[in-house]
Amino acid sequence: MAALAAGDDIMADMAPARLQVIGSSDGTWKATGRDRSRSQGRLGGFFATAFNKSDGSDKAETKQDDLEDVLASYTQNGIPDYPNLLSFQKRSSDDASLYQLEEHWHSLVDSSVLHKMSKRQKDQQEALWELLHTEEQYMTKLQVILDVFKCVLLNLQWNESPLLNEIDIDRLFNNIHDVYTVNARFWKSYFLPMLKEARSSRQGLCPDALKEGFIKFADMFGPYTRYCLDQVASTHYMKTTYKENEMFRIYVQWCESQKLCNRLKLNDLLVKPMQRLTKYTLLLNAVLKKTDNNQDRTDLKQMIKCVDAFVTSVNATLRRRHEQEQLASIITKIEAYDVVDGPNSEVDKVDSLTWCSRNVHTVQFVVVKIQ
Secondary structure, rough: OOOOOOOOOOHHHOOOOOOEEEEEEOOOEEOOOOHHHHHHHHHHHHHOOOOOOOOOHHHHHHHHHHHHHHHHHHHHOOOOOHHHHHHHHHOOOOHHHOOOOOOOOHHHHHHHHHHHHOOHHHHHHHHHHHHHHHHHHHHHHHHHHHHHHHHHOOOHHHOOOOOOOOOOOOHHHHHHHHHHHHHHHHHHHHHHHHHHHHHHHHHHOOOHHHHHHHHHHHHHHHHHHHHHHHHHHHHHHHHHHHOOHHHHHHHHHHHHHOOHOOOOOOHHOOOOHHHHHHHHHHHHHHHHHHOOOHHHHHHHHHHHHHHHHHHHHHHHHHHHHHHHHHHHHHHHHOOOOOOOOOOOOOOOOOOOOEEEEOOOOOEEEEEEEOO
C-alpha cells in the first residue's frame, strides 16, 4: 500500500486495514477481514464505474495490496505446492532424505581405522568430504530456487486473481529445473553410492566410486551449456525487472526473507550453477594432491581431464555466442547507412565496403555489396 505522507495524520487514521487472504481446505483463496471496509469499497467500486473512471494508480495499488495479502497467507500457512498442471516440475518427495550428511567424515570411519590413518590419508578424506559436502550444499541452493522463488511465482500467476503475469518465468529462471535434474541424478548415481559404501564398510570414502560419473560428465551435464549461454540475459532481465517493477521487488524480497534462503539474494542463487561447474576441477585436484594410490591417481587424472574438456567446450560456446552478437551488432550498424553520391561527378561510387572481423587467432575480410 502506498506510503502516507508524514503530515497526513488524519488520513492515516482513516486508512482501511488490509484484508488477510487465507487458504481454504478446498484449495481456493478466501478473504477474511481485519476490516470489512476494503471489501465493501471494492463492491462499491463495481457500481461506481458507470459514473467514474477508475484511476490506473488505484488499480496498481489494489494489485500490490492483493500481492501482499497472498504473500502474508504464504507466511502464515506455508507455500502451496506447484499448480496441478505444472506438477511435473515438482521435485520428488523423497529427495530431502537423500541429501542428509553426517556432521563430519570421522563419523563414516571406525575409530580403530581412524586411529591408524596417516596424515595423508586423513587429508584425502578431508578433500573427498569437501567435494561431497559442497555438492550437498549446492543441491540445497537449487532446491531453494525451485521450491521458493519459482514455486511462489507460479502460484501467483496461476492464482484465481493472477498476479505478476507480466514476468517471463523462462527468461528469469532459464532451464534451472533441468540443471537440478542433472545434479540429482549425478548425486543418486555416484555420490550417494560412495557415501553408502563408506557408511557400510566404515573404512572411509573411496574416490573410485566417482570415476564413471565424471568420465560421463559431458554426456550428463549438457543442460549446463544452455544455462550458461542464457545466464547473462537472465541476470539482466532480473535486474531490470527488479528496478522497474515494484510488485516484482515485493515478491523477490519476500522470498529472500525466507529462512531457507539463508540470507542469499536471488541474483546470488542464479549464478550458482556456473560457479559450481568451474569448481569441480578444483575439488578433484585437491583430492588428487592428497592421494598416493597409483590407480586412484590415474582415475582422478582421467576424471579431471573429462571435466576440463567439458568446461572448455562451454567456454568456447560462450565465446562464439559473444562473437556472433558482436558481428550482428556491426552488420546492423552498417545496414543503417545509405549510399550517397559524391558531390564531384568524377568521384566513383563506392562499390563495396570492406570491413574486418577479428577472431581470436584469425582475421577474416568480408565484402558487403552495396546495391
